[in-house]
Amino acid sequence: MTSMSGPEDWAASPVDAVDPRARPTMKNVAALAGVGVKTVSRVINGEPNVSPATVARVRAAAESLDFHPDLHAGNLRRADGRSSTLGLLVGSVGNPFSGAMHRAIEDLASARGVAVFASSLDDDPDREEVAVSAFLRRRVDGLILTTVSKSQGYLLPELRRGTPLVFVDREPAGVQADVVVSDNAAGAAAATRHLLSYGHRRIAFLGDRTDIQTAQERRRGFLEELGRAGVATADIPVITGLHDEDAANRALIALLESEHPPTAVFSSQNLITIGAVRGLRERGAHHTVALVGFDDVPLADLLEPGVTVVAQNPYEIGRLAAARIFARLDGDRSAGRTYVVPTELITRGSGEMRPK
Amino acid sequence: MTSMSGPEDWAASPVDAVDPRARPTMKNVAALAGVGVKTVSRVINGEPNVSPATVARVRAAAESLDFHPDLHAGNLRRADGRSSTLGLLVGSVGNPFSGAMHRAIEDLASARGVAVFASSLDDDPDREEVAVSAFLRRRVDGLILTTVSKSQGYLLPELRRGTPLVFVDREPAGVQADVVVSDNAAGAAAATRHLLSYGHRRIAFLGDRTDIQTAQERRRGFLEELGRAGVATADIPVITGLHDEDAANRALIALLESEHPPTAVFSSQNLITIGAVRGLRERGAHHTVALVGFDDVPLADLLEPGVTVVAQNPYEIGRLAAARIFARLDGDRSAGRTYVVPTELITRGSGEMRPK
DNA sequence: TCCGGTCCTGACATCGATGTCACAGTTTGG
DNA sequence: CCAAACTGTGACATCGATGTCAGGACCGGA
Secondary structure (H helix, E strand, O other), X not given: OHHHOOHHHHHOOOOOOOOOOOOOOHHHHHXXXXXXXXXXXXXXXXXXXXXXXXXXXXXXXXXXXXXXXXHHHHHHHOOOOOOOEXXXXXXXXXXXXXXXXXXXXXXXXXXXXXXXXXXXOOOOHHHHHHHXXXXXXXXXXXXXXXXXOOOOXXXXXXXXXXXXXXXXXXXXXXXXXXXXXXXXXXXXXXXXHHHHHOOOOOEEEEOOOOOOHHHHHHHXXXXXXXHHOOOOOOOOOEEOOOOOHHHHHXXXXXXXXXXXXXXXXXXXXXXXXXXXXXXXXXXXOOOOOEEEEEOOOOOHHHOOOEXXXXXXXXXXXXXXXXXXXXXXXXXXXXXXXXXXXXXXXXXXXXXXXXXX | OHHHOOHHHHHOOOOOOOOOOOOOOHHHHHHHHOOOHHHHHHHHOOOOOOOHHHHHHHHHHHHHHOXXXXXXXXXXXXXXXXXXXXXXXXXXXXXXXXXXXXXXXXXXXXXXXXXXXXXXOOOOHHHHHHHHHHHHHOOOOEEEEOOOOOOOHHHHHHHHOOOOEEEEOOOOOOOOOEEEEEOXXXXXXXXXXXXXXXXXXXXXXXXXXXXXXXXXXXHHHHHHHHHHOOOOOOOOOEEOOOOOHHHHHHHHHHHHOOOOOOOEEEEOOHHHHHHHHHHHHHOOOOOOOEEEEEOOOOOHHHOOOEOEEEEOOHHHHHHHHHHHHHHHHOOOOOOOOEXXXXXXXXXXXXXXXXXO
16 A cells, blocks of 8 residues: 555655655654664764764765755854855955955865855945845854955954954955055056156056045055155146046046146056056057056957056965965964065056157 | 952853853843843844834844844744855856856845855866855755756756756756856857858867867857858868867967968857967967957957957846846746847957958 | 733744763773 | 773754744723
């Protein structure tokens, strides 16, 4: 009769009914293997002191049920309570700079079986706290963040609890923690020095929104270098608040059409550089006005002229950040430090033109 | 004496000691607010029937302890058991195509309070099952994946359990589920037709590894279009197995140096297109040999000549995939369907040269 | 005044796993 | 040969939350 039993009979059968829509638990595996749940737990986690025969039976049962243990249920009771999960907050996951950082972090993380949550902020401070809270509710083991809000003081309690925190790309305010940044001021100074060395004195600065910390740093590096070179900065065109390609494009064209157009341009962010390249081309000035950009741009070497840039190293920034997180998870209790990743001037042509 | 009590006194105080290193639970909040845990739960989850005064007390207590509820502990008991988490498997999070898809998915997800895990596979089949298992252990509500393994049959039990599954960019084998892909064959055919219309007959094909499903489709589209045009495909150079810029570069140079160099090239993937552009330039052939690429390339319009491409729409692919996941989570039980996202031919110069 | 219905609240079982501990059987060592 | 140590195993409490349910306070209407 067993093979003929109706559905209600089946559902009431002593062995837990194998409903394909139900997710199997250790209890189900244990029942099928004829052992206790704790033994299943031991087998799944590779703990010692289980006889080979039992291991085999449990493995077979788990396999046949397609059992996947619930990591979070385990963490609830587990001693260290680690979720093997990291949270990453970036400008946008669609942006190549963020992508390279993300990839580096993932490379270190996946080697340790750690999964990575990523969230885009679009430089919107309101989204920052929401995103952090979403990660905290999911009990991430650590947080890597590109800061946009004015102050990160709201993270202090979390930091005190021992959650590793690393700020990348931008320095935090109101928190003492690990920080990994590019050498923004020095890179900007190097770009400026490069243009000065080719004889430029009238160098325009195209900058991002001034509430972004790196944008300030780059402007500072630019102006300080001009100061060191004895160039009066009073009549130097310093344009800020550009946040996309289009704004940069328009700003550059306005500059070219101004009374005293610059002989060189320092564009302090990759989208701004692209907007500037477009502007120069539209006005046919790409072979006369010099350009150096901050942050590398894809295919910059294939343009004519190639675009000279101060390249950042986003992969290295991500790598260092992830390394810091894991060092702290492994017990490092040293004070938070700032790690500076050097930038590199890559000359490709656009920055090596002399003023006409 | 209270204000003078020593640390051990403090630790043993009847009110649970407020250890800043301990993560507060609802129990702690309840104790501080002088209510039961269930009431805290009600307040935190915005359930009705709690007096305004109690709500205020609980909120204040939660705030002062910096309490963040444990989402996963809640899910354990919660009826639907949703983790508000999605898993995404892509080629590489550092790749702009993946980045755009990822961003689209995140945009829909974050509007619903859903967090997104991303993992890179580097087209390595071994990593696929590991990554999927990592997501399953974390109880993601749905899975969006760019497939690399031969068969996705191992996902069948999960699919039967009702976990929404969407395959993006590449069609799965052995599973019937939602699929979102570009129109690879049609796009390749359009590119080929475009080159034919400019009089080319000797068109070389540069392709990716043939175990990648989209690579096969694009080759098929190319060859079928030649067939329709009555061009004998026997002596058409079809080179496959190119998986990076360098390999493409070398292959193209070899073609140019062969006995009968092609008058046009169809490069069927973005890295291959970049390698091809480099090769043409190195041999000074970029103004004589036509080129059309599959998949857009950043700054392609600023090159000289601009690179004509068949552009995919990764954002739309991601958007559709996420929309399907959420539709299924919302109860859609219809059979899995394939959604084809159209490609678009963008003419910029490199594809509009006639054979010399 | 009494009854039934809201409103507010907390005790308790429970979700799926792991930590602790107890216990039986088997070795080991003196 | 027996105590001590080790091996293999499962019962049970527990992690942090939510679902269920029951009970007391308070309301309006008969």
